[in-house]
Amino acid sequence: MTLLNVTDISSAACCAPLEREPLGADEAVALANTMKALADPTRLRLLSIVAASADGEACVCDLIEPVGLSQPTVSHHLKILTNAGFLTRSKRGTWAYYRLVPGALGRVGDVLGA
């Protein structure tokens, strides 16, 4: 399964700020994989919509219309974000609710030297 190297969970907590010292090859790959999860307009919108949702969570059905893509595509993006450690999934009934992982985005921000 190729699929954007899905399975880099929490690689966000990989290393010192970028400007401190040269990244090793492995660290660079790990950080790049994390950034790839964020390097898509739809996924960025999904994250921001989930973050702004009441109770801090949203089901797939809430996300399809705002981003204007098919349901399979939305599920696909949510899976990538979840595997990258930015979202958690919890199923209640037939609905799947997605929620931000606290601090996950912030850790990436820290590495960029904010």
Added chain:
Amino acid sequence: MTLLNVTDISSAACCAPLEREPLGADEAVALANTMKALADPTRLRLLSIVAASADGEACVCDLIEPVGLSQPTVSHHLKILTNAGFLTRSKRGTWAYYRLVPGALGRVGDVLGA
């Protein structure tokens, strides 16, 4: 010329922190383009090597061996980083020196809610 939507200079200063409010479609595309420039292991290493270099700058010839790729490929990545607003290029003689744009990485970090 497709080439990674080269020409999104300084789109890093695009918007409020991701978790504040839903990203508009245009903002999302701009931010994603900026993130795409960072979503590659080689480019991340190039940034960190330049940052750690004496005098804060490095020429292409200094970067080829550390990343282990061909000279055209290194030039290609440097161009993407420059067009994305993370590096500046200054030519002295036959050498091209690259330098970090102060604050560029930090602004991206801020958007991620660091």
Added chain:
DNA sequence: CAGATCTATCGAAGGCTGTCAATATCGAAT
């Protein structure tokens, strides 16, 4: 159980990306 609904997976199509070898460009030095 049957039907309806919500979500995930599969398979395919098209476009984009990273990489290289070859070549062009530009400046320096003989």
Added chain:
DNA sequence: ATTCGATATTGACAGCCTTCGATAGATCTG
């Protein structure tokens, strides 16, 4: 002027990504 050295550009190729329609799985309702 010619040659040499450092970068950038071009052209090509393999692999990956986004997207969709079709389908399967799971859960509630009647």
